[in-house]
Amino acid sequence: MTDSSIQLDARERTLLRTLIESYISDGQPVGSRNLARASGLKVSAATVRNVMADLEERGLIQSPHTSAGRVPTTAGYRLFVDSLLEVRKPSREQIDAIESRFDPGASTQDLLDSASSVLSQVTRMAGMVRLPRHRNVALSQIEFLRLGEGRVLAILVIDGREVQNRVLELDRDFSQDDLQRMANYLNAHLAGKSLHTVRAELLREMREVRDDLDAQMLAAIDLGEQAVGAEDPDDVVVAGQTQLLGYEELSDRERLRQLLEAFNEKREILGILDQCIRGDRVQIFIGRESGLDWFENCSVVTAPYSVDGEVVGVLGVIGPTRMSYDRVVPIVDVTARLLGSALNVRGESPDSQ
Amino acid sequence: MTDSSIQLDARERTLLRTLIESYISDGQPVGSRNLARASGLKVSAATVRNVMADLEERGLIQSPHTSAGRVPTTAGYRLFVDSLLEVRKPSREQIDAIESRFDPGASTQDLLDSASSVLSQVTRMAGMVRLPRHRNVALSQIEFLRLGEGRVLAILVIDGREVQNRVLELDRDFSQDDLQRMANYLNAHLAGKSLHTVRAELLREMREVRDDLDAQMLAAIDLGEQAVGAEDPDDVVVAGQTQLLGYEELSDRERLRQLLEAFNEKREILGILDQCIRGDRVQIFIGRESGLDWFENCSVVTAPYSVDGEVVGVLGVIGPTRMSYDRVVPIVDVTARLLGSALNVRGESPDSQ
DNA sequence: TGTGGCACTCATCCGGAAGGAGCGCTGACA
DNA sequence: TGTCAGCGCTCCTTCCGGATGAGTGCCACA
Structure with missing residues (x-):
């Protein structure tokens, strides 16, 4: 897997990145002519075709049928998010907008609800927040x-x-x-x-x-x-599942049913989030990587959040694999930080005794 | 509205009923030839056409376009459920199957969950149960x-x-x-x-x-x-919303989103159920009658449930207007009775003091 | 190794023709 | 007055063929 990333030269990397970015923004298979133009490289479409043939051979892209353009495979997305992705820093306004949703006086439950719904609204996908472990509260x-x-x-x-x-x-x-x-x-x-x-x-x-x-x-x-x-109640807060109805690529009724059902049952969502709690930064799961059938065409972006230096929970979003990772990743990241500090402030000033 | 029902003669009633039954089971507009055959009447298609023209004039049926068959209008459904519907008695096995889901030892919350999920599973639509008012418990x-x-x-x-x-x-x-x-x-x-x-x-x-x-x-x-x-917490238990994804006639993405969102928000569901709490038997809301846009093509079937002779809540299902009322109505009815008696049994034997 | 050109493959998009379901209307009949 | 068969018409659906266009693979050439 990661072998192929090592073997990619600069031009191949540029073309793969451009292809995936283009596919993410348009949703259309991308052909050699357009890719050549979009990449900014001084090469002809024919050359791009050769490169694309190589990339296809390595399993990073594929064509839906004989003569459409190419679309990324799961492996292609994997390589993209691991080593080609350049995230956009969220703007000051975005951060402020998110922060303003966390009322320092609110209860834990309210803060989790806010986090979940702000994730969903800003990304236009489904947001979820794993309940914090309470081991270290008084x-x-x-x-x-x-x-x-x-x-x-x-x-x-x-x-x-x-x-x-x-x-x-x-x-x-x-x-x-x-x-x-x-x-x-x-x-x-x-x-x-x-x-x-x-x-x-x-x-x-x-x-x-x-x-x-x-x-x-x-x-x-x-x-x-x-x-x-008794353990902390095993639970997760979700919001905005219905946003997922808006995506073309999630139109398979039965799959969609299973996906929404998972949000109701919460058990599988919990499983996914718990897989992400190790690791201290943003993690990305692509499509079936999580081992769930109904997860085809979906991806998860998660980040752990900490109180008082200790990781106590995970939050994230679920959306179509074809999502703007460069936009979503920093939003999830910053939301996790802000939720952490909102919970932290509260912990420092318990208003009783 | 109800005038038209009075003016219908026996043949017109038979034909309207047969038409609606046929449409409910097939989902296809029904034409005069098929209707004549299905009705069992000894009349020709041409005669049926005359009758259908009358029914259309009274707003009970309509044709989607110049020469398709006819489909029921909201008013047609209304008349049907009010005075033409012959419900099938639920079988002993069905009743037993539902009853077995109510564990007399379970908590109120568990009983409500069971009621909601049994409604959803048996009808293959979305089930909902209004939380009981607690005024009369000790x-x-x-x-x-x-x-x-x-x-x-x-x-x-x-x-x-x-x-x-x-x-x-x-x-x-x-x-x-x-x-x-x-x-x-x-x-x-x-x-x-x-x-x-x-x-x-x-x-x-x-x-x-x-x-x-x-x-x-x-x-x-x-x-x-x-x-x-403080009032009882205003809440409702829902289950099986995702069943609604399976219906062809609810395929409008935006409508579907609003419908599922209503189940998440619960507020509007609450409003609908509260409208149904008066009246002591099964009630049916058809399409926009409830005044909600996104409710087009949906119907609600509800029944109140009682503890100790007093109505304390209401339960029901939401599904496509084209549903088998003859099957759904008795299921909702019997579930309400069984939930009531399950709650009742529990109330009679509080195990403390 | 990169490039231009060419033949070929598909998906998509009409436009028109054929088929079929169903309706309204009319006129005959009891 | 109610019933019914027949006819002509409308309109949806399906199918077919051609045109279009995007895109590929391969080859020859610099």
């Missing part, structure tokens, strides 16, 4: 409420503003007074610490000090662990 | 949690299993102890009563006994009213 408060025999509602307040409920099913029953005491104990010991510290501490105590504690405290630790231990 | 418990200066989290447990959170922004600040006392007071007075009783009682106390109470109790009542008074 636990403000924990409370328990008896719902019934052996059923307890655990309420976690994190960052002084976000509330998570979890219903716990227990082997034994506790009175509301017991629960209140346990909550007091946990709050006294743990409030203000980050969730993963809390969890680590609870687990350690369960192992180490099992014998030294009375039954009540032991139960409290156990309960706390159950409440905090 | 309040099990109310708790308050101080989040920060003047910000209080109210936790309502209803029916002993469902939990609702509401964040209240208050003018003055309360300590957690104050809040605890207020919750105790409210629980002692109100637990076990239905939400609307609770609300009515709180409002009454606020008006009538304002002077007799100490400040603490007054604050408690005020807080309780704020917590309970």
Whole structure:
């Protein structure tokens, strides 16, 4: 694969790049005459034809039928985005426009919604944001409420503003007074610490000090662990799926159905995003590379976002493979940065206690 | 409008019904020869042509162009569903299949999801369920949690299993102890009563006994009213929107986009369903009758569902106007009944206190 | 190695002809 | 007055053939 990129000389690279740029902007197979003109090279169409024949042999371009022009293959796009793409820096106005959509006072949920919808609106494709992992945010408060025999509602307040409920099913029953005491104990010991510290501490105590504690405290630790231990909800925020209806190349009804269904189910979207969470910059998936049939003619552009220096999530867009990568890549990149810093600012000024 | 239905004689009714049935099953304009044969009447095509000319004059059918067959107009469909439709009773197996999807032990949310997806799967169209109003379910418990200066989290447990959170922004600040006392007071007075009783009682106390109470109790009542008074979350569960991509007659890209967007936004879907909540049986909206442009070629079939004899919500499907009403109507009807009784069973056996 | 030229291949775009479905109208008949 | 067969007409759809044009592959030549 990458061999072929090494073997390309300057002229071949120029022509491949020009061809793909032209195809991206017009959607038409591009012929030798037009390519020769567009490339700016001082060569004739016939020479371009020879080069194109070489590129076709290497699997970078292909012709839809005997005598149409050429279109890029998946491998061609791959090479293009990896080593030929020159991204346009987003303008100051664009950045400001995106930034203005992130209200520093908003809740996490609202910020994620904004990110997703701004991605979708600016790129005119579908936007998506992976929920941030909450490991490193502070636990403000924990409370328990008896719902019934052996059923307890655990309420976690994190960052002084976000509330998570979890219903716990227990082997034994506790009175509301017991629960209140346990909550007091946990709050006294743990409030203000980050969730993963809390969890680590609870687990350690369960192992180490099992014998030294009375039954009540032991139960409290156990309960706390159950409440905090549950993973963050596995979810993703999406927006603007319907933008995808506007693209000619996604006209296959059945494929389109599967694509939109994927946005409803969210599971596969989640899978794609999770593949992208490693790596610290923009990543691009082209067509079937992600291993999904219905993904033909689609590409994904993603970027991770960080809070406090740690990557906590990924966001990105899905659109037709024939998209303006030079425009989309920097938008995704800058949105990830701005979402990160919006979340960051918020983390620094929790407005409680 | 309904005048024309009165003026139709038996033969005209038979022919209109046969025409619409034929068009629904084939999607092709139907001509006089075929209609004469399909109707089972002992009349010639020429006679049928005369009748068709009459029906066209009354606006019940029309021809797409000079010499194609006829297709029903909106008014024709209207008359058809109002007075010509003979629904097929759903088979025992169908009923059982739907019923088996409602797990009596499931949460309300799960039941609504099941209803929505079963509607979508059985009808191969988009299913939707309006969230039930909770006015008549019992309040099990109310708790308050101080989040920060003047910000209080109210936790309502209803029916002993469902939990609702509401964040209240208050003018003055309360300590957690104050809040605890207020919750105790409210629980002692109100637990076990239905939400609307609770609300009515709180409002009454606020008006009538304002002077007799100490400040603490007054604050408690005020807080309780704020917590309970907020309307049920305005929402709707949808499923299977993508089924709509399969219909030829919904091929206009822009319309289709608006339709799917409506499912994402949910606001307009909500509006449509709310129009249908009055009336105690199946209702049908045809095409633009609902006043929405993008609704051309679409119809809605809805039915209200009841818990404990009171209508609490409405469910239904959206699909192409050319749908098999005789099959869809009873499915929607029976699903509404079954959802109602599933919710009912649950309400009778709250497993707490 | 690059270039111009030439023959060839396809897809696309009419225009017209043929076929067919279906309608309205008319006049005959009970 | 209602029913019906027949006729002429309209209009959609399909098919066919030719023209057009974009683009390729190959070859000969500088």
